[in-house]
Amino acid sequence: MVRYKKLFYRSYWDIRLYMLKRKAFVRSGPFEFSVYRNLLTLIKNSEGNKFIDFDSEVLFPDQRGWYVRHDIDMPNCLNQLDKFLDLELTLGIKPACFIRIDSPAYASIDVLPLIKEFSKQGVVFGLHSECYIHDNWKDYFESEIKKFRTYYGFRPQAFNVHGFGHYKLRERECFYKYMTHQKINDYGFSFCDLHNGLREYKYCIQDSNALFPANSLEDYRPERRFLYNDFSTIPPIHKGSRGLVLTHPGYWV
Numbered sequence: 653m654v655r656y657k658k659l660f661y662r663s664y665w666d667i668r669l670y671m672l673k674r675k676a677f678v679r680s681g682p683f684e685f686s687v688y689r690n691l692l693t694l695i696k697n698s699e700g701n702k703f704i705d706f707d708s709e710v711l712f713p714d715q716r717g718w719y720v721r722h723d724i725d726m727p728n729c730l731n732q733l734d735k736f737l738d739l740e741l742t743l744g745i746k747p748a749c750f751i752r753i754d755s756p757a758y759a760s761i762d763v764l765p766l767i768k769e770f771s772k773q774g775v776v777f778g779l780h781s782e783c784y785i786h787d788n789w790k791d792y793f794e795s796e797i798k799k800f801r802t803y804y805g806f807r808p809q810a811f812n813v814h815g816f817g818h819y820k821l822r823e824r825e826c827f828y829k830y831m832t833h834q835k836i837n838d839y840g841f842s843f844c845d846l847h848n849g850l851r852e853y854k855y856c857i858q859d860s861n862a863l864f865p866a867n868s869l870e871d872y873r874p875e876r877r878f879l880y881n882d883f884s885t886i887p888p889i890h891k892g893s894r895g896l897v898l899t900h901p902g903y904w905v
């Protein structure tokens with residue numbers, strides 16, 4: 653399971669102090685694309701580290717394996733996605749993109765041209781569900797899967813969830829518990845990284861650390877985000893384990 657840090661600070665200086673204590677990479681959003689390119693190149697060229705295709709569950713005993721994933725949370729994630737995918741495919745990386753269905757953020761059908769272009773090159777497109785915020789979440793989950801198939805012409809092989817901070821956190825955790833390996837199979841998914849019981853990530857390098865709590869459930873301003881220094885040094889996870897590089901392309905320029 654990806655662990656999101658709970659950070660709530662009163663002032664800019666609180667944040668700077670926290671970053672200094674953590675030896676964090678002091679960089680707030682929007683982030684320069686070159687930082688991302690440098691991270692991928694660093695991993696690719698570092699002995700003992702390698703990328704894993706997102707739909708593979710393979711473990712390499714002598715390597716640290718890194719998956720690459722994009723969550724498409726907001727319109728600007730869509731606008732920037734091709735830039736990310738072009739880079740990753742050039743480096744031989746097969747990432748995954750997770751799409752929200754019928755969210756207020758963007759029209760799901762707007763993703764179709766990207767799916768057509770990149771799925772044939774090995775990029776995985778899955779469902780970024782927000783079913784758990786609805787009372788009838790099982791029905792809602794089924795409807796998301798059905799709509800995904802209607803919009804894009806295939807059933808998603810993977811899914812995970814879109815987080816809303818603390819909003820409906822208890823329900824989200826219940827959904828995690830509900831989704832066992834058996835349930836994943838029952839729903840017809842091939843693989844899933846919803847939580848560590850389904851796919852274990854020893855570390856998540858991610859771009860959604862929050863400087864301030866959002867003003868609303870749909871507030872994704874990049875300037876509210878910051879990066880740790882794990883974007884410039886590879887975290888020392890054990891060989892034979894796997895990590896995740898998770899980005900939201902809309903936070904980048």
Ligand SMILES: [Zn+2]
Nearest residue numbers: 723725814815
């Ligand atoms: Zn999300």
